[in-house]
Amino acid sequence: MTRKFNYKELGLSNTREMFKKANEEGYAVPAFNFNNMEQMQAIVEACAEMGSPVILQVSKGASNYIGLEMVPFLGEAAVSYARAKGSDIPVALHLDHGPDLATIKDCIDHGFSSVMIDGSHYDYEDNVKYTKEAVEYAHKFDVTVEGELGVLAGIEDDVEAEEHVYTKPEEVEDFVSKTGVDSLAIAIGTSHGAHKFKPGDDPKLRLDVLADVEKKIPGFPIVLHGSSAVPAKFVKMINENGGKIADAIGIPNDQLRGATKSAVAKINVDTDGRLAFTAGIRKVFAENPSEFDPRKYLGPAKKLMKDYYKEKIQDIFGSEGAYKKAEVR
Ligand SMILES: O=C(CO)COP(=O)(O)O
Ligand SMILES: O=C[C@H](O)COP(=O)(O)O
Ligand SMILES: [Zn+2]
Ligand SMILES: [Zn+2]
Numbered sequence: 001m002t003r004k005f006n007y008k009e010l011g012l013s014n015t016r017e018m019f020k021k022a023n024e025e026g027y028a029v030p031a032f033n034f035n036n037m038e039q040m041q042a043i044v045e046a047c048a049e050m051g052s053p054v055i056l057q058v059s060k061g062a063s064n065y066i067g068l069e070m071v072p073f074l075g076e077a078a079v080s081y082a083r084a085k086g087s088d089i090p091v092a093l094h095l096d097h098g099p100d101l102a103t104i105k106d107c108i109d110h111g112f113s114s115v116m117i118d119g120s121h122y123d124y125e126d127n128v129k130y131t132k133e134a135v136e137y138a139h140k141f142d143v144t145v146e147g148e149l150g151v152l153a154g155i156e157d158d159v160e161a162e163e164h165v166y167t168k169p170e171e172v173e174d175f176v177s178k179t180g181v182d183s184l185a186i187a188i189g190t191s192h193g194a195h196k197f198k199p200g201d202d203p204k205l206r207l208d209v210l211a212d213v214e215k216k217i218p219g220f221p222i223v224l225h226g227s228s229a230v231p232a233k234f235v236k237m238i239n240e241n242g243g244k245i246a247d248a249i250g251i252p253n254d255q256l257r258g259a260t261k262s263a264v265a266k267i268n269v270d271t272d273g274r275l276a277f278t279a280g281i282r283k284v285f286a287e288n289p290s291e292f293d294p295r296k297y298l299g300p301a302k303k304l305m306k307d308y309y310k311e312k313i314q315d316i317f318g319s320e321g322a323y324k325k326a327e328v329r
Contacts, residue, residue, distance in 0.1 A: 007113035010076040011091070012075050012092060012111070015092050018092065019182070025322065028265055028266060030053075030054055030309070030313060030319065031223075033057040033273065039277060041081075047082075051324055052089060052320055056075055056093050057094050057268065062096075063095070063107070068107070068110055093114070098118060101130065104117060108137065115138055116146040127175070132178065135181055152190060152225055164187055166206055169213045172184060172213050172217050185224070188259075189204065189206045190225060192271070195248060196230065196251060203249060205258075210262060222265060223268070224256075227256060230275065231275065234275040237283060240286075241283050241287075242286055253315055273308075273309070276308045277304065280302070
């Protein structure tokens with residue numbers, strides 16, 4: 001028998017108050033993806049030490065990899081770690097890119113506090129319909145819902161889009177009111193993965209589209225996906241230690257800084273954590289090929305990821321000190 005939970009029993013929070021405070025105080029909440037315990041630790045340690053609220057993000061693929069039955073306990077572990085270190089940061093456990101209602105129900109029943117319904121690959125009317133169904137189910141349990149309008153270029157859940165389909169500002173008000181979503185992901189030129197622009201491209205976001213969206217739904221929490229910076233230092237470390245990642249280009253920090261000042265309440269980062277983690281492991285293996293104690297290679301990987309996320313909270317999110325900081329030993 002599978003034990004089922006409401007997220008509140010696990011000490012988790014939904015995103016409602018997080019986003020309200022973030023928009024009032026002018027910062028964005030970091031939403032970092034994880035696939036294993038060490039990445040989860042890197043995220044919660046970084047955020048607890050910075051006093052930053054955090055959204056622990058799990059894709060369907062990550063949930064399959066970890067096992068849905070185990071995921072909520074990693075969320076609970078993150079909360080109990082933060083509290084033990086004296087931090088009161090709220091922690092949300094969020095389903096990233098929920099593909100359908102069945103997955104969303106399953107995650108909510110297992111203890112997720114927030115979900116995304118990604119209807120962006122359907123036509124507008126179907127997107128509204130599926131998103132509304134997800135909201136109706138989630139709100140019964142006080143779980144918050146993120147919807148999406150516009151399509152990011154690149155690969156998303158094995159679906160490849162050739163071109164950016166920027167969000168149409170004239171649709172957002174209607175979408176938000178018809179569906180009842182709590183936040184809205186929009187497409188302004190970001191994309192998933194490590195290859196967001198081609199060499200020679202001008203890596204610019206459509207901040208004008210963001211500004212137009214904001215005018216239509218003032219103060220409503222906006223979400224940006226595909227926002228990794230793809231730091232050259234990690235790509236270099238990977239390539240110097242036996243890896244092969246070519247032409248990796250991310251979103252420049254100054255472009256994102258422009259976005260966080262606005263109503264952007266949540267920014268998604270996955271690729272940067274993957275790169276930092278991989279760089280850490282590769283370096284240990286390259287320098288010490290006889291190493292086989294997982295603590296010796298996962299430990300440095302975790303530390304690189306954690307330190308990078310602390311930097312990123314200061315440089316981009318602006319969420320440092322929003323809550324009580326953990327005591328660092
Ligand atoms: O949007 C994301 C997760 O939903 C992650 O984007 P990146 O691939 O840029 O990290
Ligand atoms: O947006 C996608 C996230 O980066 C997760 O990707 P994934 O489906 O490979 O886990
Ligand atoms: Zn999408
Ligand atoms: Zn995404």
